[in-house]
Amino acid sequence: MPKKINKPFWSMTQTSQTEASINIDGEITTYQWDKSDTTGASFRDDLKALGDVDVINLHINSPGGSVFEGISIYNQLKQNKATINVYVDGLAASIASVIAMAGDTIFVPENSMLMIHNPWTYCVGNSAELRKQxxxxxxIAESSVTTYLAKSDGKISEEKLRQLLDEETWLSASEAVEYGLADEVLPANQMAASISDEFKQRYQNVPSALLKQTKPATPDTSAMRQKMINRATKTNQLIKQTLGGF
Structure with a gap:
């Protein structure tokens, strides 16, 4: 029987003794707001549970999420001995695009997109704390720069890459290949790039086609604000713990 581990936003399936599929279909989370949320640690445990395979087919359709969790997932994939084939089914934005760089080969359908930008966070505090943030x-941005440049193999200069990051750039499939951030353009599929209202508000230069998508039901904004405050507080604590020695 195939091994299958289902999550709301991602799944891992061992399709044969030598091949496995991983699907990342939502936000990369930092904290387990409930038991179904996924972190880098749970990804590691489930990746290990797949056992030794020769090929991993990683399918991504994600608006991004936690930088640290995404870097952890990227490193886990790079350290895995399997050949990693990445398929950007719809959208690989923000840290999800960094995870995509773990692919030995990255395939992008014509109607998919990559979005790259500099990291950002919610922050509260005095002037000194804000400057430190x-x-x-x-x-933190340097890890993404290093990752993109390593994948591009000289097809994009560091100066050009930093410009694209500063401008929050949404790359078409052909542009991603041109810059060395993908390897092959595939025919368009039915899973076109999409993004939630939360991320539409968070990002600066969302393409008009994504902005015109039908809006889901309006969430409880008070609960969302409290969740954002909690997340910001925990993220700041994590950054202080991680970078305190710099």
């Missing part, structure tokens, strides 16, 4: 974000 900005410095920390600059340090």
């Amino acid at each position: 900005a410095d920390d974000l600059d340090r």
